[in-house]
Amino acid sequence: MENFILYEEIGRGSRSVVYKGRRKGSIYFVAIICSDKSKRPELTNHVRLAHDIKHDNVVSFHEWYETSNHLWLVVEMCTGGSLAALIAQDECLSEEVVQEFSIDLIKGLKYIHDSGIVVSDITPAKILLDGPGTVKYSNFCLAKAQGESLEEFFSLVMTEETGSGDVKENIISPQNIKNRIKGSPVYCAPEVLRGADTSVCSDLWALGCILYEMFTGKPPFVSENMTGLVDLILNEDPPPLRQKEPAFSQPSPEFESLVMGLLQKDPVKRLSWDTLLSHPFWREAFSETCITMRKEQDDVSLMSSLHLAPAEEAQTAPVDPASPNLSKSFTLDNVIEFRPKSALDIDAREAIFLLSSRPTPRTSNTARETEDKGSEIQESSVMVEEECDINACIKSLLYTDSDLTVTPIMDNPKILKTSPVRFDPKTLCVPAHTAERLLCLSSEDWSQFLQQVCAVLESVDRAGSANATVARTKLNLLCYLCTVCNHRETATRLIHSQLFPVLVQQMRHAPNWDIRSKVMRVIGLMASHSTELRDDVPVTEAVAMFTELIRENFRSSKLKQCLIPPLGEVLYLIATQEEKKERPGGLWVVPAAAYTVLMRCLREGEELVVNHMAAKTIENVCSRESQYAQGFITAEVGPALWYLFTHSTVDALRVSAISALCKITRQSAGAFQSVIDKVGLPSILSCLVSGISRVQQHILTMFAAMLASGAHSHRLVQDRDFVMKIIRSLESPSSVIRAKAFLVLLQVLMNNREMLLLCCNSRMVMYIERDVRKATPGKEQQSGNEYLSKCLTLFIRHTVHELPAILDDILSVLGSIVGRKHPSPTQSRQLKQSLPMMAVVLHLLTSQIFRPQVVTEAFLIKFGKLLNHITSIDTNETSLGSAIGQAASEELIRNTLSAVEAISQHPALLSLYHCTVVDLIVPPLAALAFSKNVEWRIVSLRVLSEITLLLLSQDEVEERERDGGREREGEWEGEGISSNTRLLTLISEALLPQYETLLLEPDPVPVYALKLLVSLTEHSSPISRLVRESRLLPAVFQVIEEHQNNTVGSTMQNAMALLCNLIGQKGTDLRPFYQQGVIEVVCNVFMEVSGVYLEREMHSGLKSCSSLLLCLLDIIHCLLKNLSSVVRLALQRSDSNEDTEAAEELLLINKPLTDLNNLLIQLLACNDSEVYEEASHCVSLLAQLYGGEGADRLQPEELLSLAHALQTHTEPRQQKLLLRVLKRLMSAVGSSCWGSSEGQILVHVLQKLALPTRSQSDMALESLAAEILKGIGE
Structure with a gap:
């Protein structure tokens, strides 16, 4: 798994996340799916069936892994999104496009079926498109081999996992497994719904459903409940193929014949592969290709007894769609063959994929990569194309689902707590059917039930009497209706019946307000729970009646509390249905008086409950894109809602008021502007800072919507206090609030680039990096993070695009003053405006988020020009200080150099x-x-x-x-x-x-x-x-001499590293170094540094001077190697006096190095292997060149170091080297040293080495050790 690098998120499901990834060392991008282990049976099934399928129309599987918490699949990446997303975006496709996609679908499905596999669950969401638009099947989680029991396979996998604790026994039940292997019912064939197994025929039914959906924009059978859907699929014919858009023509007879042939309910009558491939709709597209392929595949036994190859083989096998390997079997004998590779032993922390060094914001849909000179710039899935209008993207992100969520007006406990409605079934005048039972009534029984209800409700009027018994009967019936109207389907059926007009009449004609209030309640509950509203329902009369009653009883707060909620629910139902049916002209007329009375209920002096009901009505209706929301857009609505928000002590009312204002701003930004004009921007900003999270979210949304509208934005984008308050919102714990803040700031920067400097100086880049890190692959995410990622990506994208313009401005103003000693006032003003923006460049270049996207070849070209200007300013060729001041001039140079330093560190x-x-x-x-x-x-x-x-x-x-x-x-x-x-x-x-x-x-x-x-x-x-041939060498030695009092300082370390580089070059002439006294310098520095090193290692383990010590050892080693080669050459040419004299002279020059012998021997006992290696070479060369001559007598400490080195380094080569050194230095060891405790330790080590052994290498060691022992008389 370490072979892959993770980038951004490109998709998300209920229990899985899809990331973009790349195989290390290549430019081959893949999709990496991170899934919960609870999906092990599905993923195991997918792997066993898909890992050998190699076809252009099937997503390729590469390999999979298991970590402690997740399963990871590496598959081919498709950048075009899903077919479902395409249909949702385009709503419907032309017949030509459907034909093009269908050919790919059929090629892929034919190959799959010929491979002995039934897909079982084909849906548009599981069909992906790659960049060029090729359609590919991607999901085989519920697929199976023909004739196989998928239930048996799932049971086998789940049983295997029970022992390891991944799956508990209580979920391995037949019912649980049956539920897991069910596919989408929308694309399920009739015979499968009746209990048959999925088959080739059922796959062809699903294919027909997809062809139908591509053309019309929706599946052939749609219902709001499962019961209705099953009934439609089993008993009803699919609706005719029709498109919403008039621009598209009617379907051709061939296409209609094809789709209806695939949607035959009887699988025997349904199109088979032969009839499908020869259908006239394809215009002979399959006439030769598929027949040839079918003959070749028929010759191969598709159900042979070979197991699937391991995943590793699948990974390395070449992809050749033209010659698929069809010899497969999908047996269930041994599930363990399909286990993923384990990464648990490598890293138990889940970080088994390498993360990109360039973190990116997370996105929820397929992201697109573009390259600019090798520098990858991420694009969010919000962008449909690279040149997408950023304003359109902003508008699509202004309102989230949480912004438009509504709660009921009726029976809302936050508005008014009401007691539950109960009825007496014993005295009920109609059968006390439950809501569910009412749905199951036959048409005759339903009509009879409605007639009874209507008769009872109208009985008082016909009798002309106010009999108390009849009134109680009527109230009991209305209470019963209240209970059944809480059921969605029942409420929908009742509102479309003759009962609704009767209820509207009863609002006026009922004998008392008890009955009227219950009638209104029934109407309100019907409207609240109905899911559909037909054109013939007399809701206009209901709205007019509610309006009239409110006007008549406006002074009665109690009656208004009965009237406003049902009126609000009816208005909301009307607005919802208009939005659903996409008829902007409107189907129902709402009198202007209805809006007027509701607006009057917002006014100061009304009871808070009435205020709340009116605000809630406005909030709900304005959440819909409907013409009915326009009636609330008046000059006074904004200030009235703001007054409720600021003066109410009830939090629920305050939230409803600000939410209503937010939703009105969606319809007209002028509503919020009127509030700003009346109360002032500071008052609103104070509420933004101190408000609860929902309030902050709504205020930020209104600011974003107002800026997006383009009206009244100039003042906002110039207000520094406003920008600072928005930046402060980035500290919120709510990801949605932070996303809204980024959206507001983005629009500010689009209108006023200079504010980017204020943002950067206010830690904005830090906030961006924090939120990007929270979106890093492998971390658990909240749902709001997807929205934050989209807003953040837009913000980053705009900021990256602004940077070249900032540099252009800086270069332009600097270019205008080149050669001028005294810039003009206009130029000075431009300089003061543009040059401080260099701090923005520095902020972005020091950010790991922006830097990889900003630094391109074009950027470096501009930056090079800027550095030339800086050079000109530094040499006073460009007079900048006189225009903006010396401090500002220095700040520009400082920021520029810091920026180039930031680039150099990467x-x-x-x-x-x-x-x-x-x-x-x-x-x-x-x-x-x-x-x-x-x-x-x-x-x-x-x-x-x-x-x-x-x-x-x-x-x-x-x-x-x-x-x-x-x-x-x-x-x-x-x-x-x-x-x-x-x-x-x-x-x-x-x-x-x-x-x-x-x-x-x-x-x-x-x-x-x-x-x-x-x-x-x-x-x-x-x-x-x-350097060696220039005058620099004397200067280097002068620097060394001046810093002799600080040998472990940075200057001395760099000087010694330089000498090491210069002396270490092969074939270097060392005479200039000897002339500068390199031997004396090295000896003096080495004595001090080695002493410090040994002391620190002994006491505290610090090795801060180890790098300097290694440089010195390297220098000594190079000097001695050079000396050794000269001496060897002189010995080889013994007849040459010149060579002999040169060698003798060089031996004399280097002789001071023998003074370092004791320190070098002490370094042999250190724990640093590099120091030991270099020191041992130096000691060996000194011993070879000088023996014991000139060396100080070895002290007991050196003998102990040798003993420790012999014990620590047990390789024969190293021990031989040390023994040879000891043998040559025998003359420098006094007899008293051998008698010391340290000497005895060394003797003991030598005696152990001298013990006889069998190996050839040990015999040489024995001989050397014995010879040394003999020399010291042991």
Whole structure:
């Protein structure tokens, strides 16, 4: 699993998340599905059936893994989304497009069926499209082999997992398994609903349903309940093929014949494969291809007794749709063969996929990748196309489902607590059927029931009497109707019956208000629970009657509490039905007086309950995109709702009022603007800061909607206090509130780019990075995070697109003052406006979210021009200080250099744009390295050090690859060599000639100058040669001399690293180093550094000077190797006096190194393997060259170090080296040392080594140890 890198989320299901991923070392992107382990049976089934299917119209399976909490599937990535999403977006497809998609569907399904597999659950949501638009089957979780029992397979898998605790026994029941293997009922064939198993015929039925849905926009059979759906599929014919859009023509007879042939309820009469492929609709598209394929596949036994190949083989097998492997069997003998690869032993923390170094916002739908010179820029699924209008995207995100959620007006306990309605079944004048029972009545019984109800309700009027018994009977009946109207389907059936007009009449003609209130309650409950409203229902009369009664009884608050809720429910039902039926003209007339009386109920002085009911009505009706909401849009509605919000002490009323205002703003942004005009922006912002979360969400939504409307936005986008309050909302724990805040800020920045500086200075980038991290793959998410991700992606995308414009502005204003000593007032004003925006560039470049998206080749080209301007400003060729002040000028330079330093710390970016960096970034930095300003010199040297180290090391690697025979494109190779040459030329001509002045500067400049030299010489032999041959070497030794009092400081470390690079080069002439006294310098520094190192290791384990010590050991090693080669050459040429004299002279020069022998031996006992390795080589060479001559007598401490080294390093090669060193230094060990406790420890070690053994290598050790023991008399 470590072979894949995770990027953003591209899809989500109830128990699974889909991420975009990439195989490491390739540009092959895949989809990685992270699923709960509860789906193990389904996923195991998918893997066993899909892992060998290789076809253009089937999503390829690669491999799968198991971690402690999840199962992970790696499959082919399809960037076109699902067929269901496509149908939802386009509503219906033309016959030509349906035909094109259908050919792909049939090719894929034919291949699947010929492979012996029945898909069983084919739905548009499980059919995906790749980038070019090829349709692919993606889900085989409920598929099965022909003739197989899927129930048996699921039982087998679940039983296997019970032992490991993944599945509990109580869920392995036949009923549970049957429920799990049921597919979508909408696409289920009639015979399957009757209890038959899924088959090829049932798959063809589902195919017919999908063809029908592609053309019409909806499946052939749709119902709001399962019972109705089953009845339609079993007994009713599918509706004729019709499209909503008039632009599309009627279906052709061939297409209609095809679809209806697939939707035959009798599977015997349904189209078979032969009749399907030869159907005239295809215009012979399958005439030859499929017949040939069918003959070839018929010759192969599709149900042979071979098991499926392991997933590893499937991963490596080449994809060849033209020649599929059809020899498969899907036996159930051994479920363990289909287990995923386990990653539990690798990492138990679930972080088994590598996360991209460029985190991205999470998205819920398929995301699209675009590349710009190799730099990937994520696009959210909110974007349909790359050039999508951002304003349209914003408007689609303004209102979430939670913003438009409504609660009932009737029986809402937050408005008014009411006692439950009860009836007496004994005295009820009609049968006391339950709501469910009423639905099951036959047409005759239903008509009789309604006649009885209507007769009772009208009985008082006909009798002309107010008999109390009749009134009680009527009240009891109305209470019964109240109870059954709480059932949706019953309420819908009643509102479409003759009962509704009778109830409307009773509102006026009922003998008393008790009956009237119950009548109103029944009407309100009907409206509240009805799911449909036919055109012939007289709701207009009901609204008019409610309005008239409210006007007549406006002074009675109690009666208004009875009248407003049912009126509100009726208005909401009307608005809902208009939105559903998409008839903007409206089907029912709502009198203007209805809006008037409701608006009057909002006024100050009314009882709070009445206020609440009116506000709730406005809230519900305005949640719908309906013309009926327009009646509430008046000049006073906004201030009236705001007054309720600010002056009410009831939280529920305050939330309803602000929610109603938010929904009205959706219809007209002017409503919220009128509130701002009346109460002032500060008052609203104070409510935003101190309000509860729902209030904050609604206020932010209104600000976003008003900005999106384009009206009255100028004042808002210029208000710094407004922007600061919105930024403060980013601290909210609610992801929806943070998303809304980003949406508001996005629109502010679209209208006023300068506010980006205020946002960045207010930690906005930190908030973005926090929210992106929360959306990192592998973490549990709340539902609001998807919405946050979409808003965040829009914000990031806009900010990234703004950065080039910011740089252009800066370059433009700087270019306008080039050559001018005194910029004009206009230019000064432009400079003061544009140059501070450089801080924005710095903020974005230091962010891991923005940096990879911002740094492109075009950006680096512009940045190189900016650095040239900075160089001009630094040398006073451009007069900037006189225009904006010295402090602002320095701030610009500081921000620019900090920005380039941020880029330099990320090698991937520099490597990607190697040539651009060399040509445009390095030259101005080289010039700034010699600035009169110490700060600019230091930063430039530091950045140059990072850049050159990377570029030169990259060139070295490429050179080695070329030398190793790796072929590259000639153009690329030539370009790499050219850029390397240009870099070396720049360094040698622009840097090195003046470099001596940098080395001799006061601290801390020499530290960074030396560090740059270390980077240059580490990977470049030409640079090393130039340094050795230039005047820099004396300056380096002068720096070392001046810092002798701080040997472990940074200056000394860089100086020694530089000497190590220079001396370590193969074939280096060391005479210049000897002339500068390198031996004395190395000895002095080594004595002090090794002492510090040994002391710190002994007491605290700190090794802060280990890097310096390694450099010194490397230098000593190189010096001794060079000496050894000279001595060896002189010995080989014993007749040459010149060589002998040179060797003797060199031995004399290097003899002070023997003073280090004791310290080197002590280092052999350290725990650092690198230090030991270098020290042992140095000790060995000293012993070979000088023996015991000139060395100080070894002390007991050194003998103990040798003993420890012999015991620690047990490899024969290392032990031989140490024994040879000891043998050569015998003369430097006094007899008293051997008698000490340390000496005896060494003797004991030698005696153990001298014991006889059998191996050849041990015999050499024995001989050496015995010889040493003999020499000391043991």
